Amino acid sequence: METSTETLEEVGSAESIRPFQFTFPQADLDDLNRRILATRWPEKEPVNDQTQGVPLATMKALAHYWATEYDWRKVEAKLNALPQFITEIDGLDIHFIHVRSKHTNALPLIVTHGWPGSIIEQMKIIGPLTDPTAFGGKAEDAFDVVIPSMPGYGFSGKPSTTGWGPSRIAYAWITLMKRLGYEKFLAQGGDWGGLITDIMAVQSPDNLLGMATNFPCTVPPEINNAAFAGAPAPDGLSAEEKQAYEQLSFSYKHVAYALIMGSRPQTLLATADSPVGLATMFLDHDQLSLALISRSFAGKSEGLTRDDVLDNITLCWLTNTAVSGYRIYWENKHAFVAPLGVKVPVVVSAFPDELYQAPKSWAEKAYPNMIYYKKHNKGGHFAAWEQPELLVNDIREGFRSLH
Template sequence: MPGRIKQPYLTRRKFCGAAALTCAAAPLGLLGFSNRTEAVTDILKTTTSTSTEIRPFNFTATEADLSELRRRIEATRWPDKETVSDSSQGVQRATIRKLAEHWAKKYDWRVIESKINAVPNFITNIDGLDIHFIHVRSKHENALPLLMAHGWPGSIIELMKVIGPLTDPTAYGGNASDAFSLVIPSMPGYGFSEKPTVGGWNPVRIADAYVELMKRLGYTRYGAQGGDWGSIVVDLMAVKAPPGLIGIHSNMPGVIPPELDAALFRGEPVPSGLSGEEKRAADQLANTYKHIGYAIMMGDRPQSLTGLADSPVGLAAFMLDHDPKSYEMIARSIDGQPEGLTPDDVLDNITLFWLTNTAVSSGRLYWENKSTFFAVKGVNIPVAVSVFPDELYAAPQSWTRKAYPKLVHYNQLPKGGHFAAWEQPQLFSQEVRAGFKSLR
């Protein structure tokens, strides 16, 4: 979630000072700077162009980088054990140590790398920055083009599981008429996209870049889907309502009344007069605002998180602690309980951040942001909303209808959380199909 909210809500520095929270780098252990990004940097240097051409892309991590990753994991200097029996102090030492041991001894990056390279990857220069994206055209006639936008601490990896179900629905129990052709960009500063070297790459600019990307690919009629930062980006695309954008789907919609959003952030009590569903959502959001230390740090001092670029285990702990429900689900998985995400799923994403050295460059998006995250933004094109129960808050239907006057689909799911496409790809794919069915 973002760490900077435009007035009359909160400035970045007020946001940082609003909570007595500090992101400590105690577990990181400074081990020297890695050259692991050379492979990605060299590829971008040899292919960078200011033209509008679309260039093929693939990535293969060097064995030297993977060996160095394992060495650093094994050399981690661990912090003392937490002084409580739960996760109220953050990622528990036993959990991160178990994940680190698996990372160093059993995890195989080549598995996800081969899956990434098995789909068409490209890079194109938009607004002076090289943007990486996956582009999978469906074999089915009349497939609807769909841009899918990820967030933090996610990446293209959190959307890999839904590529098959959405582009080839007949192979997954759907109909050919449900097919999509997918465009999945890496956000600027994330993964294989170029890292901005100057300021200004905020969600509004990213939304503009994504509109340009769809135009450049020749799509004159398309949809957009997003969660986390992606939900902000597709909301902002929808606010501008560019020609061709027929509607959006969100699994993290911005529907909170602005005054209530600001009051809850300030720590004020949940007001009376709300329905049961609205009160539950307000309580959930109030609780969310108590667990945003990561966003506060990235929203105010992202460059101070040098330790995340130096220690893979420090990076992993920081990324695991996004929200309590997601963390508890991942912790159970690390302990061997079947969950929506496996330890390898989680490590796929963290390893991508590590190999591309994008911990700090991705965090700067929080510093750049001037948009509200959860509050209404003024979308007036068709919108579909899917509410997963373990999301940061469950969007009530009453607020959703007010926020999106052209709501075409609303559904509450029985299972899933913040990383819906990654955790529950079957349910998520069904929701995306249902959300756009009336708009085709």
């Protein structure tokens, strides 16, 4: 990989921040193509649904498109058109995109991705957030946007020691924003990014003007425990709460990937050797996302295109960050969706095809300073990727009172 990293100093920084560009050697892309074509396939699954995991037909369609039509250079050019940087925090190189708005009084916003994601997830929201007047918004809705790659993901460094869990990442993000000259700022995230954003709000409430999440941590602990155990819905839940409980209970029955990554991430090292193996792991995050992605490879795109999916997987392959990305599950010590005690202003986006659609009643208790709540009728786990317009609108409307 060819990179450019000459040193420069940014305002408010006592540490070097290095501009970053990259071009992967054609030999790496040729090797990827060779490996895809050499895939040894198993027989078709003996069921006609997703109950045994990712369907063979989906993976064959993905592999065929990946090897014969997909063009990595398109997304590489889009990424290199964005201002990217690397800076060392706590002994680790952190890669990030930093787009300053041309509008005055833009609010600084750090946005965090999750797994199986990367900065690719957030590319569709950068323009609308930083240049709202070009996307149907108002100048006063502008943000300076910072999108870091989590440790072990993309172009960030891979931790060689333990300890890089969500809490340490949250501290690193506070350090990053201060280094960029932002003493007070906003934060947004989904999946791991949602949990990290909640932790930032608890750890550094004086720095966070507010936070937004599309992966809300709202489930009362006793309800979360019951759902994880597969118990029937507790008595006394409203219809909306019962639906959320059933969604959560279903999700917990289908997180085999999280269980093995949380206990034996190194056992999955074969996904660093097989691109189709890696893609299969990435597709099986949750049942509804898998169905959505399967439809995209069957000719029906609904928010996520084939290129969207393969841009993210290919970035992981080329940076060899499959196993290093899994390790955050092993490092994590927090419940995924339980309240953490956030007191700062909160914007909640509740999507129906998320692992659970957070009821307003739970969100109000988990976030006593919730300033905006929107229950959407479409969209799933990868909100910035699948439904960028809806998410951008929530961020704009939710934070408008903080400008």
